[in-house]
Amino acid sequence: MDRDGTLSHEVGYVNHLSRFKLFSWSVDAVRLLNRNDFLAVVVTNQAGVARGYFPESVIHDVHASMNHSMQAGGARLDAVYFCPHHPSVGEPPYRLDCDCRKPKPGLLKRAEVELGADLSRSWVVGDRLGDLKLAWAVGARGALVKSGYGLGEWEQHAPTLGRAPDLVAEHLLEAVERILSGVEARA
């Protein structure tokens, strides 16, 4: 799962914990994954670090809060992976042409190595076309949610993909429910 716009409200750069707010359905969606033996992994680009907008400590604060909210609701994230880099902006070590900035596959490869995720049977759920490209780059399936940037991405840019999303849902909970039920009808 992508973070901003998928699990949480898209507010631009989350440069302070106070700007982070999960969608009302996100804990339910993750709990559903847990109960159905899916790994629940977050993969998020946070180039605001490379850009100097906020320190990496903010990301750790946000993810601690997110994990706490999940636990309070009986849900569990198996891992939360982020990329703080940007290929051309900022200073080293964050200015880096890394292999983990989505849609590059580094974060998912970590899930494969560290958690034993079977990427060929996995889904990437996100609100940006880059999340779909990430999915397809590793042989996973891609679900586009219409929360966050998703509606605009879907209406304005999806035709440029050259491949239809494997699933289009209003939001993360609907995407998870449809993935679990095997209803992978398009759009």
Ligand SMILES: [Mg+2]
């Ligand atoms: Mg997003």
Ligand SMILES: [Zn+2]
């Ligand atoms: Zn990176």
